[in-house]
Amino acid sequence: MDKTHTAEFSQTDSIDLVLRTAQDQFVVSPQEETRLWVKNAEGSFERLCNTRVSLRTASLKSGQLVVMETRSKDGTWPSQQTRAGSSATKEEEEFHGQPGICGLTNLGNTCFMNSALQCLSNVPQLTEYFLKNRYLDELNFCNPLGMKGEIAEAYADLVKQAWSGRHRSIVPNVFKFLGYQQHDSQELLSFLLDGLHEDLNRVKKKEYVEQCDAAGRPDQEVAVEAWQNHKRRNDSVIVDTFHGLFKSTLVCPDCGNVSVTFDPFCYLSVPLPVSHKRVMEVFFVSMDPRRKPEQHRLVVPKKGKISDLCMALAKHTGVSPERMMVADVFSHRFYKIFQLDESLSTILDRDDIFIYEVSGRSSITENTREDVVIPIYLRERTPARDYNSSYYGLMLFGHPLLVSVPRDRLSWDALYHILLYRLSRYVTRPSSDDEDDGDEKDVEGGKNIPKPGNVAGGSSQDPGPEQAGPSSGVASGSRAPTDSSPGPSHWPQRTRRKHLFTLQTVNSNGTSDRSNFNEDTQAQPYIAIDWDPEMKKRYYDEVEAEGYVKHDCVGYVLKKAPVRLQECIELFTTMETLEKENPWYCPNCKQHQLATKKLDLWTLPETLIIHLKRFSYTKFSREKLDTLVEFPIRDLDFSEFVIKPQDESAPELYKYDLIAVSNHYGGLRDGHYTTFACNKDSGQWHYFDDNSVSPVTENQIESKAAYVLFYQRQDVASRLKTKTQPGQSDPPAPPAYDPISESMDVN
Structure with a gap:
């Protein structure tokens, strides 16, 4: 900075002339990468991009200071070191390693970005494009769809540093800002490829191009036209390297009209074959009070019904499905009691599902049966905060029950003894000294409990999420049931003598809120067993009550058979019917139709990116598919999938070798991204985990974590290998493969 030269220029001269003049004055080789800065009146420096x-146009005036900066051997710029305010240690300055074997610092949940960048950095022809500075002549600063060259220059900086061989790891600060909206390696790749394409687009002014339907013309003619139209608006190293062509066929279900178009693509998002089976864990509660609840792991149809769940359980228990009732238990209450014809898709994997054995004559919805099923809750009285008050709070605890009761025994006294029997495994009967001195009697002469109404699963009495109340289950402000405490107005009043617990009618939430009782229709009663703390402590065994056993089936794991990558590609090209949310407008019918659609591969790019759609989203569930996809390291043959007439003399045009894999470990809400990549110079595979880089063997690459695969066409690999042979000179411009004519054009 202490050495200056003065030079004169015309206002019409280009900035490029200023740069060449500076290179001559300071004896800097044109092969060295340089850039210019101009000092403003305020004393700050601004890049002349x-x-x-x-x-x-650049608003340069006479007397202004222009600074030329030369890129360092480690790929950095001196100005970057100045702004960072820190210098490299002596050990870092003396480090020399294999170019490309360089980690990326995690800047806070940016492992997805690091994985995407490592994959892209190991695409040989793209990396050579930046290392050889070919991008400098193709930077597009005026493209409104681009970022004025920022992404291209930031990526060039990263590539040059990573492939300088002088860094163990680097900090991709710029990319954290540029790609801050993405949180997935595939999403970032899509964003990055699109950004690089627009920043390096050779087309400076895009013309309007209409997409043309085949209208009965030969596929070859329509494909050539579609690709030419695409190149009239999109022409970059990204198009040369990653873009291929689909054939899309739509058929109207009404008039039979066929629409054929050819569309460019940058990567394939292929589905994984989804199993039609589902594993569900449930608890079976027997009518036999001596048996503890059993945990079962059941395999059921994914699109099955509640009845399928009962039938699967029947095979394990020997209990008939007709003697089962299924309920979702949440916070010590019934969140929902299901009907047999309801869909299993409404049950989430995290739900606690209990299946109760009931009498074969029982029904919670029909009054014509001899037995009825009554939902039973457990509550404990807790002292009120005001100790001068006689009021108590009531807290739900334990697992609720569904109990079959004969209609002719629907009295408080009979129900008490039925429940005492059902609870006998963990409730101790009083000794002779403590024996109660008489049965409870109804005030109105032993009247029976009124017949229940219709409140089965799905009725208005089932508590929804907004009704479920706090997880503590406290019914605050409730008066402790006394010997004369009434239920709803249509229930008989009763007196109680000394019992272990008292019984109280409650609503489906387990509270005594009268607004939730439907007296006009005699709503289904929910009964609460209310315990005094001392009685509960003395006669109720909480450990035994919470105990359960695991059925042998719990150890069974539904093994997911691995699938071949070719199966995923075949599924991708399978005909499908459009969804209601995305219909097709038929130009013949003049209306939107649920047409059939088929995608076929017409031509493939030099580097093929295959995204495995591991994340599945439906109306009721979200899941990550951890199916093992078997993919070849070498000789992935696409000849059976490409429908364009093939050149038999060039089979390498349809064979690909793996060069990189982006991995995702974890689930939907959390996870970690890493990369396997093959170094273009050494041919050695390495594992990139943020800062850490380690060599691996090929048999370590295939795993359930594989998420995005990068394949390179074999003819490209041969061409690049030939160019690196001793005595081979680098051509002035990269050859671009034309997927339509299958010829090599020099740009």
Whole structure:
């Protein structure tokens, strides 16, 4: 900075002339990468990014100071070191390693970005494009769809540093800002490829192009036209390297009209074959009070019904499905009691599902049966905060029950003894000294409990999420049931003598809120067993009550058979019917139709990116598919999938070798991304985990974590290998493969 030269220029001269003049004055080779800065009146420096504009356009005035900066051997710029305020240690300065074997610092949940960047960095022809500075002549600073060259220059900086061989790891600060909206390696790849394409688009002014339907013309003719139209608006190293062509066929179900179009693509998002089975864990509660609840692991149809769940359980227990009732238990209450014809898709994996054995004559919905099923809750009285008050709070605890009761025994006294029997495994009967001195009697002469109404699963009495109340289950402000405490107005009043617990009618939430009782229709009673703390402590065994056993089936794991990558690609090209949310407008019928759609591969790019759609989203569930996809390291043959007439003399045009894999470990809400990549110079595979880089063997690459695969066409690999042979000179411009004519054009 202490050495200056003065030079004169015309206002119409380009900034590029200023740069060449500076290179001559300071004896800097044109092969060295340089850039210019101009000092403003305020004393700050501003980059002169676009060297193709004139001095007048760049607003350069006489006497202004222009600074030329030369890239360091480690790929960094001196100005970057100055702004960072820190210098490299002596050990870092002396480090020399294999180019490309360089980690990326995690800047806080940016492992997805690091994985995507490592994959892209190991695409040989793209990396060579930046290392050889070919991008400098193709930077597009005026593209409104681009970022004025920022992404391209930031990526060039990263590539040059990673492939300088002088860094163990680097900090991708710029990319954290540029790609801050993405949280997935595939999403970031899509964003990055699109950004690089627009920043390096050779088309400076895009013309309007209409997509043309085949209208009965030969596929070859329509495909050539579609690709030419695409190149009239999109022409970059990204198109040369990653873009291929689909054939899309839509058929109207009404008139039979066929629409054929050819569309470019940058990567394939292929589905994984989804199992039609589902594993569900449930608890079976027997009518036999001596048996503890059993945990079962059942395999059921994914699109099955509640009845399928009961039938699967019947095979394990020997209990008929007709003697089962299924309920979702949440916070010590019934969140929902299901009907047999309801869909299993409404049950989430995290739900606690209890299946109760009931009498074969029982029904919670029909009054014509001899037995009825009554939902039973357990509550404990807790002293009120005001100790001068006689009021108590009531807290739900334990697992609720569904109990079959004969209609002719629907009295408080009979129900008490039925429940005492059902609880006998963990409730101790009083000794002779404590024996109660008489049965409870109804005030109105032993009247029976009124017949229940219709409140089965799905009725208005089932508590929804907004009704479920706090997880503590406290019914605050409730008066402790006394010997004369009434139920709803249509229930008979009763007196109680000395019993272990008292019984109280409650609503489906387990509270005594009268607004939730439907007296006009005699709503289904929910009964609460209310315990005094001392009685509960003395006669109720909480440990035994919470105990359960595991059925042998719990150790069974539904093994997911591995699938071949070719199966995923075949599924991708399978005909499908459009969804209601995304219909097709038929130009013949003049209305939207649920047409059939089929995608076929017409031509494939030099580097093929295959995204495995591991994340599945439906109306009721979200899941990550951890199916093992078997993919070949070498010789992935696409000849059976490409429908374009093939060149039999060039089979390498349809064979691909793996060069990189982006991995995802974890689930939907959390996870970690890493990369396997093959170094273009050494041919050695490495594992990139943020800062850490380690060599691996090929048999370590295939795993359930594989998420995005990068394949390189074998003819490209041969071409690149030939160019690196001793005595081979680098051509002035990269050859671009034309997927339509299958010829090599020099740009």
